[in-house]
Amino acid sequence: MNSPSRNVDVLAAPEAPLVAPSSPRVLVANQRQAARLSELDATLTGGSLEAARMDAARLRQLARQELFTQPPDGAVIVYRLAVDGHAQTGVLADIGIRDYRAGRVRRHEATQPERVRRLEELLAATRCELVPIMLTHQPRPRLGALTASITQRPPDVELAGDNVSQSVWIEQPGALADDIRADISDIDTLYIADGHHRMAAAERYATHHLGGGDDAVLGVLFPADQLRLLGYHRCLPRPGGVSASDLLDVLASQPATESLRQCLSDDVSIEPGTVAVWLDGHWYRLRLRVPRSADPCASLDVTVLEEGVLGPLAGATGTRVLPLPGNQDARGVADWCADHNAIGFLLHPPSVADLFAVADAGKVMPPKSTWFDPKARAGPFLRDLG
Numbered sequence: 001m002n003s004p005s006r007n008v009d010v011l012a013a014p015e016a017p018l019v020a021p022s023s024p025r026v027l028v029a030n031q032r033q034a035a036r037l038s039e040l041d042a043t044l045t046g047g048s049l050e051a052a053r054m055d056a057a058r059l060r061q062l063a064r065q066e067l068f069t070q071p072p073d074g075a076v077i078v079y080r081l082a083v084d085g086h087a088q089t090g091v092l093a094d095i096g097i098r099d100y101r102a103g104r105v106r107r108h109e110a111t112q113p114e115r116v117r118r119l120e121e122l123l124a125a126t127r128c129e130l131v132p133i134m135l136t137h138q139p140r141p142r143l144g145a146l147t148a149s150i151t152q153r154p155p156d157v158e159l160a161g162d163n164v165s166q167s168v169w170i171e172q173p174g175a176l177a178d179d180i181r182a183d184i185s186d187i188d189t190l191y192i193a194d195g196h197h198r199m200a201a202a203e204r205y206a207t208h209h210l211g212g213g214d215d216a217v218l219g220v221l222f223p224a225d226q227l228r229l230l231g232y233h234r235c236l237p238r239p240g241g242v243s244a245s246d247l248l249d250v251l252a253s254q255p256a257t258e259s260l261r262q263c264l265s266d267d268v269s270i271e272p273g274t275v276a277v278w279l280d281g282h283w284y285r286l287r288l289r290v291p292r293s294a295d296p297c298a299s300l301d302v303t304v305l306e307e308g309v310l311g312p313l314a315g316a317t318g319t320r321v322l323p324l325p326g327n328q329d330a331r332g333v334a335d336w337c338a339d340h341n342a343i344g345f346l347l348h349p350p351s352v353a354d355l356f357a358v359a360d361a362g363k364v365m366p367p368k369s370t371w372f373d374p375k376a377r378a379g380p381f382l383r384d385l386g
Helices: 031-046 049-064 097-102 113-126 141-150 175-184 196-209 244-252 301-317 330-340 352-360
Strands: 019-021 026-029 076-083 086-096 133-137 157-161 164-171 190-194 216-223 232-237 257-262 274-279 282-288 322-325 342-347 381-384
Touching: 026 031, 031 049, 031 157, 049 113, 049 381, 076 141, 076 175, 086 097, 086 133, 086 141, 086 175, 097 196, 113 196, 133 196, 141 175, 164 175, 190 196, 190 216, 190 352, 196 216, 232 301, 232 330, 244 257, 244 274, 244 282, 244 301, 274 301, 274 330, 282 301, 301 342, 330 342
Parallel strands: 133 216
Antiparallel strands: 026 381, 076 086, 076 164, 086 216, 133 190, 157 164, 232 322, 232 342, 257 282, 274 282, 274 342
């Protein structure tokens, strides 16, 4: 395989475009190899560094055997994720490391140094990327119409697994690809949806292995109005020797509790500012006292709940707050809490607008507060770092 050419520097000057659609350094797998890449990703991330090096060598051997397509300069790659009747369609792009450092690519989550270090070691060992970082931007109707026109035809690669289907279209150089490239070049801010640790690891890799160079990382850009953002629910181990009535009194007396009432039916639908509480087989509706604050983090439901309700309660009872994935419905939360003798708290997820506000303020959301579903995954792509 010929060495892929380096993308044009996307931050050569302050007024330079933020992103460029990816093609020169990305290989698209055929149908059979896409399935193999999906399987190999688990060994790349879960095994030893030596095993990762060997697997990466196998990937490059497959590439040399021309089992991948290298889109030509000027092509555009469109990528769709679909699950449970929901679909989100984006464009693959090279995300400049210097843009991330400059704050044009913004984050909303904190990262764990040890995990970032491990991912940097994997990049150094394998010199390849399989999973694009998922980013979002303000909706662009024209861009949506352009990508929709491409997805009218059958995809070039389609891969299904874990109830999520991945579809890839390669739009060859031409007027349509040029229009997409032009529209994307007008994006001035990107927000990381999923992949904060991989983005931080790519920045460390550029610093330690490229002399602080201006390399890029593989990303996919989804419009904000297509993303499905779930949250994380919370649970608290039920303290022994305390009646349900006393626990309800304690919950009602917490600083951030405005009101607490039992639900009259099994309908536990929630809205912003309201939390559904499961205790001993019954649901209650807890209305939060949300403060007015210039700090976008302070008014998040998860922040108010943890700092003004769960934190004091956990401290008083000597227990620890645990997160539960937001893809569980009320029945799932109730069943889990019943099995683990816990009190459940069902939260309304934050909005993408909340995420933008937090990221724009240079802050991070509380841990375990956003859950994007579906997420980009391994299979269709191989980006060779050389």
